[in-house]
Amino acid sequence: MRAAGLPAAAIDVFSSFYEQLVRGASGTIREADVEPLTGIDAVSDLAFSEDEQRAAAKVTAVIKLNGGLGTSMGMDRAKSLLEVRDGLTFLDIIVGQVRYVREQLGVQLPLLFMNSFRTREDTQAVLARYPDLRAGDLPLDFLQHKEPKLLADSLEPVDWPADPSMEWCPPGHGDLYTALLTSGVLDRLIDEGYRYATVSNSDNLGAAPDPQMMAWFAQSGAPYAAEVCRRTEADVKGGHLVVRKSDRRIVLRETAQTAKEDMEAASDPSVHRYFHTNNLWFDLRALRDILTERRGVLGLPLIRNEKTVDPTDPDSPAVIQIESAMGAAVEVFDGATAIEVDRSRFLPVKTTNDLTVLRSDVYELGSNGRLRARAEAPLVSLDPAYFKRIRDFEQRVPSPLSLVRARRFTVEGDWTFGEDVQVIGDVTLSASQGESRTVASGTVLRAG
Numbered sequence: 001m002r003a004a005g006l007p008a009a010a011i012d013v014f015s016s017f018y019e020q021l022v023r024g025a026s027g028t029i030r031e032a033d034v035e036p037l038t039g040i041d042a043v044s045d046l047a048f049s050e051d052e053q054r055a056a057a058k059v060t061a062v063i064k065l066n067g068g069l070g071t072s073m074g075m076d077r078a079k080s081l082l083e084v085r086d087g088l089t090f091l092d093i094i095v096g097q098v099r100y101v102r103e104q105l106g107v108q109l110p111l112l113f114m115n116s117f118r119t120r121e122d123t124q125a126v127l128a129r130y131p132d133l134r135a136g137d138l139p140l141d142f143l144q145h146k147e148p149k150l151l152a153d154s155l156e157p158v159d160w161p162a163d164p165s166m167e168w169c170p171p172g173h174g175d176l177y178t179a180l181l182t183s184g185v186l187d188r189l190i191d192e193g194y195r196y197a198t199v200s201n202s203d204n205l206g207a208a209p210d211p212q213m214m215a216w217f218a219q220s221g222a223p224y225a226a227e228v229c230r231r232t233e234a235d236v237k238g239g240h241l242v243v244r245k246s247d248r249r250i251v252l253r254e255t256a257q258t259a260k261e262d263m264e265a266a267s268d269p270s271v272h273r274y275f276h277t278n279n280l281w282f283d284l285r286a287l288r289d290i291l292t293e294r295r296g297v298l299g300l301p302l303i304r305n306e307k308t309v310d311p312t313d314p315d316s317p318a319v320i321q322i323e324s325a326m327g328a329a330v331e332v333f334d335g336a337t338a339i340e341v342d343r344s345r346f347l348p349v350k351t352t353n354d355l356t357v358l359r360s361d362v363y364e365l366g367s368n369g370r371l372r373a374r375a376e377a378p379l380v381s382l383d384p385a386y387f388k389r390i391r392d393f394e395q396r397v398p399s400p401l402s403l404v405r406a407r408r409f410t411v412e413g414d415w416t417f418g419e420d421v422q423v424i425g426d427v428t429l430s431a432s433q434g435e436s437r438t439v440a441s442g443t444v445l446r447a448g
Helices: 008-022 050-057 090-105 120-127 173-182 185-191 211-220 260-266 284-293 326-331 352-359 390-396
Strands: 034-036 060-066 083-085 111-115 141-143 196-201 224-230 240-244 250-253 274-283 303-308 318-323 337-340 363-365 371-373 379-382 402-412 414-417 422-430 436-439 444-446
Touching (some): 050 090, 050 211, 060 173, 111 120, 111 173, 120 141, 173 185, 173 326, 185 284, 211 337, 224 326, 240 274, 352 379, 352 390, 390 414
Parallel strands (some): 060 111, 111 141, 414 436
Antiparallel strands (some): 034 240, 196 274, 224 274, 363 371
């Protein structure tokens, strides 16, 4: 890491995690040690004046996590460069969302992207199309750190001459705080008069900058807040907030931190009512104070992520990627809180199933850059053998499907869809192995 020019703070954070890994730490949070989160504010109850919203927006910055390549969809570039609808990418729509708030309230509202070493160049090329996007002298992006992948059997750094870049990985989005510090962006934001940051993933277009929430956070006095949604039966995976019994702090428990014997209780929405959206807010000064006090190491819980050195080759050597979750910082801040938000603020695209729905007529894109649902989003399940990789998906689904009247859409086998295909109700398409079938343009698919 030193030879690669990484800053001392990033090396210190990695070293701290590595020592935990060697000791056998897994970051497990046991059900017996926590209680469900209750009694939090809700976005639906907010009613701040335009002046209150403007005052908060003047001192708020928008940060988007943009380090992901979309490897789960077979991509080798930033996922945010995918076209979502009407010829616009995730990045284009995010820019539109920020511009709208700037125009409505007359504020600068900085937009910054945390890129990885794999996404920075492509992202900067797209952002160059928006010369008005910079706010003052602030940069449009800062760089996430990188760390070595570790061989699972020895915990030594992997050696991969076929592609040395694969010897490295991002350290998870928990690196946000260290990257803000080492890049100098944290100090620059504070020096230019900004007090708060709202942070979300670039693949979640639901997390548009919201002046009502800016006013709420500014007036809450909290140093940190997490956005949570009510869980449904479909939300059995992913992180959720709990209250640690020993010190009454709110903590984030990810699926990877849940013991097998606790999984049933942890996944029960009647027990743990909220899931973490990975949208969060924090006070920039409070963050700097804690980082200074802890010498750059927040001490977030370890996440041990097991993969292969080449994510596209399951036969390549098994490796461990040391990661941490951005949302785990909720336990670091005294007085941290959470707020319940509508499901519309959680529209992540992790698979081509998600992308199918987002591109469909289930959503309308407003002049404010926000996606409005016209109907409840259907459950889409496309055969991963033919649709998982974005290249295969776009060959088979070259035009958006109409899903506004669909409830569930399941595709088994190799299918290709023409233009203007409508799905109504609960529809399953099945093709035999080795058989390629086509749905003609203009077809209406109905249950039965």
